[in-house]
Amino acid sequence: MARLGSVNKNNRRRQLAEKSASRRDKLKEVIYDKNVDFEARIEAVIKLSELPRNSSATRIRNRCEVSGRPRGFHRKFRMSRIAVRELGSLGLIPGLIKSSW
Template sequence: MAKKSMIEREIKRAKMVQQYAAKRASLKEITTNADLPMEQRFKAQLKLAELPRNSSATRIHNRCQLTGRPHAYYRKLKLSRIMLRELASFGQIPGMVKSSW
């Protein structure tokens, strides 16, 4: 089980990403537009740098929904490998059966 503070930090980051998504996208669009003057693009780049670091989507780390484990994460199921195996063994994931031969 991950520390509660780490799980809460990730939730906080996800909220911040949603909050600043539109502003960040518009500033990025300005900075990549080659038709605009260089000064305007540079000012947009500076404004982008002033935004909080946690408002960037790359700062979000995927975590298991049940345990908060950050490693060995299955994106489709939002579970770690350990919880995936455990739930599959108990038959709680539809269509998934633990193999045995």
């Protein structure tokens, strides 16, 4: 099990990114639009840099829903490789068949 503080911090980042996503998108549209005057674009860059860093979606870490493990993450199941193997062997993941040869 991962440290609870790390999991909670990641959850806070996820909520903050979700809350400020539209604002960040609007500012980025202004920044990348070549038809907008230079001063307005610079002002948008400054406003974007004033937003909290944790409101960026790239700061979110994919973590296992079961154990909170950050590595060996399977996006399809939103679980780590270890949890997928354990729950798959028990038959708790629908559609997953354990391979054996």
